[in-house]
Amino acid sequence: MNGKRPVMDYRQYRAARRLVHECCNYECGNCLLLDDGEPCVCVQSISYSLLCRWFTVAVLPLDRELEAALMRRGSRKRCAVCGAYFLPKSNRGKYCPDCAGRMKKQHARERKRKQRDKCHALGLSKPL
Numbered sequence: 001m002n003g004k005r006p007v008m009d010y011r012q013y014r015a016a017r018r019l020v021h022e023c024c025n026y027e028c029g030n031c032l033l034l035d036d037g038e039p040c041v042c043v044q045s046i047s048y049s050l051l052c053r054w055f056t057v058a059v060l061p062l063d064r065e066l067e068a069a070l071m072r073r074g075s076r077k078r079c080a081v082c083g084a085y086f087l088p089k090s091n092r093g094k095y096c097p098d099c100a101g102r103m104k105k106q107h108a109r110e111r112k113r114k115q116r117d118k119c120h121a122l123g124l125s126k127p128l
Contacts, residue, residue, distance in 0.1 A: 006070040007049045015066050016051075020044045023059045064097075 008016060025032040026042055033054060034040035043050045051060070051070070060067045068076040068085045076085045079096040081103065086096035095103050 006051065008070065009048075012066060012069060013048050015063060016044050016060075019059055019063055019066070020055070022062060023055060025054060 020026055020042055023042075029041060029045065030039040031042040031052070033052070034043075043052050044055055056071065060071070064086065065084050068087050075087060077088050077093060078085055079099055080094045081099040082096060084096050084098075086093075
Protein backbone atom coordinates (compact mmCIF):
# COMPACT_ATOMS: atom_id res chain seq x y z
CA MET A 1 0.00 0.00 0.00
CA ASN A 2 3.07 2.24 0.14
CA GLY A 3 1.86 4.06 3.26
CA LYS A 4 -1.06 5.61 1.37
CA ARG A 5 -4.65 4.77 2.12
CA PRO A 6 -6.43 3.45 -1.00
CA VAL A 7 -9.39 5.53 -2.16
CA MET A 8 -12.15 3.66 -3.95
CA ASP A 9 -14.37 4.89 -6.73
CA TYR A 10 -18.09 4.13 -6.59
CA ARG A 11 -17.85 0.81 -8.46
CA GLN A 12 -15.10 -0.45 -6.16
CA TYR A 13 -17.02 0.78 -3.11
CA ARG A 14 -20.09 -1.22 -4.16
CA ALA A 15 -17.95 -4.33 -4.73
CA ALA A 16 -16.40 -3.91 -1.26
CA ARG A 17 -19.86 -3.50 0.28
CA ARG A 18 -20.96 -6.79 -1.31
CA LEU A 19 -17.77 -8.46 -0.12
CA VAL A 20 -18.22 -7.28 3.47
CA HIS A 21 -21.01 -9.81 3.91
CA GLU A 22 -18.42 -12.60 3.48
CA CYS A 23 -16.44 -11.36 6.52
CA CYS A 24 -16.73 -13.55 9.61
CA ASN A 25 -16.78 -10.45 11.85
CA TYR A 26 -19.76 -8.87 10.08
CA GLU A 27 -23.10 -9.23 11.79
CA CYS A 28 -26.21 -7.19 10.90
CA GLY A 29 -24.17 -4.23 9.64
CA ASN A 30 -21.88 -4.16 12.68
CA CYS A 31 -18.28 -5.27 13.16
CA LEU A 32 -17.69 -7.75 15.98
CA LEU A 33 -14.00 -6.79 16.27
CA LEU A 34 -14.81 -3.15 16.98
CA ASP A 35 -17.62 -4.03 19.40
CA ASP A 36 -16.72 -2.96 22.95
CA GLY A 37 -20.14 -3.37 24.47
CA GLU A 38 -21.77 -0.94 22.08
CA PRO A 39 -22.38 -1.93 18.44
CA CYS A 40 -20.04 -0.27 15.93
CA VAL A 41 -20.78 0.05 12.21
CA CYS A 42 -18.48 -1.88 9.87
CA VAL A 43 -15.83 0.50 8.46
CA GLN A 44 -15.96 -0.75 4.85
CA SER A 45 -19.70 -0.16 4.61
CA ILE A 46 -19.48 3.58 5.33
CA SER A 47 -16.15 4.76 3.91
CA TYR A 48 -14.52 5.04 0.50
CA SER A 49 -11.01 4.89 1.96
CA LEU A 50 -10.91 2.99 5.26
CA LEU A 51 -10.18 -0.73 5.20
CA CYS A 52 -9.66 -2.76 8.38
CA ARG A 53 -6.71 -5.14 8.51
CA TRP A 54 -8.89 -8.25 8.83
CA PHE A 55 -10.83 -7.30 5.71
CA THR A 56 -7.67 -6.68 3.65
CA VAL A 57 -5.99 -9.92 4.71
CA ALA A 58 -8.87 -12.41 4.86
CA VAL A 59 -11.77 -11.12 2.76
CA LEU A 60 -10.37 -8.89 0.01
CA PRO A 61 -8.39 -11.73 -1.71
CA LEU A 62 -11.76 -13.31 -2.59
CA ASP A 63 -12.15 -10.64 -5.29
CA ARG A 64 -8.82 -10.60 -7.14
CA GLU A 65 -9.68 -7.66 -9.39
CA LEU A 66 -10.69 -5.45 -6.47
CA GLU A 67 -7.63 -6.48 -4.46
CA ALA A 68 -5.32 -5.65 -7.36
CA ALA A 69 -7.02 -2.30 -7.85
CA LEU A 70 -6.82 -1.29 -4.19
CA MET A 71 -3.70 -2.87 -2.74
CA ARG A 72 -1.23 -3.16 -5.60
CA ARG A 73 -1.86 -0.11 -7.75
CA GLY A 74 1.75 0.19 -8.93
CA SER A 75 2.31 -3.45 -9.89
CA ARG A 76 -1.04 -4.17 -11.53
CA LYS A 77 -1.63 -4.39 -15.27
CA ARG A 78 -4.66 -4.12 -17.50
CA CYS A 79 -5.70 -7.20 -19.49
CA ALA A 80 -5.24 -6.76 -23.26
CA VAL A 81 -8.54 -8.55 -23.98
CA CYS A 82 -11.13 -7.61 -21.35
CA GLY A 83 -9.48 -4.57 -19.74
CA ALA A 84 -9.70 -5.89 -16.16
CA TYR A 85 -6.85 -5.22 -13.74
CA PHE A 86 -4.74 -8.19 -12.63
CA LEU A 87 -1.41 -8.97 -10.96
CA PRO A 88 0.98 -10.44 -13.52
CA LYS A 89 3.05 -13.46 -12.53
CA SER A 90 5.94 -12.21 -14.68
CA ASN A 91 6.92 -9.06 -16.50
CA ARG A 92 5.60 -10.52 -19.78
CA GLY A 93 2.02 -11.09 -18.56
CA LYS A 94 -0.56 -9.52 -20.89
CA TYR A 95 -3.77 -11.32 -19.97
CA CYS A 96 -5.79 -11.82 -16.79
CA PRO A 97 -6.12 -15.46 -15.59
CA ASP A 98 -9.61 -15.74 -17.13
CA CYS A 99 -8.49 -14.64 -20.60
CA ALA A 100 -5.07 -16.33 -20.53
CA GLY A 101 -6.44 -19.83 -21.19
CA ARG A 102 -8.63 -18.66 -24.06
CA MET A 103 -5.81 -16.70 -25.68
CA LYS A 104 -3.40 -19.64 -25.32
CA LYS A 105 -5.85 -21.88 -27.23
CA GLN A 106 -6.47 -19.22 -29.86
CA HIS A 107 -2.75 -18.66 -30.50
CA ALA A 108 -2.17 -22.43 -30.68
CA ARG A 109 -4.98 -22.72 -33.27
CA GLU A 110 -3.47 -19.95 -35.38
CA ARG A 111 0.04 -21.40 -35.10
CA LYS A 112 -1.11 -24.90 -36.15
CA ARG A 113 -3.20 -23.50 -39.01
CA LYS A 114 -0.19 -21.58 -40.31
CA GLN A 115 1.98 -24.71 -39.92
CA ARG A 116 -0.52 -26.81 -41.92
CA ASP A 117 -0.65 -24.20 -44.69
CA LYS A 118 3.14 -24.42 -45.10
CA CYS A 119 3.16 -28.23 -45.19
CA HIS A 120 5.13 -29.42 -48.25
CA ALA A 121 3.76 -32.98 -48.12
CA LEU A 122 0.41 -31.79 -49.41
CA GLY A 123 1.88 -30.20 -52.50
CA LEU A 124 1.52 -26.61 -53.66
CA SER A 125 -2.25 -26.56 -53.79
CA LYS A 126 -4.52 -27.06 -50.80
CA PRO A 127 -6.67 -30.22 -50.84
CA LEU A 128 -10.43 -29.82 -51.25
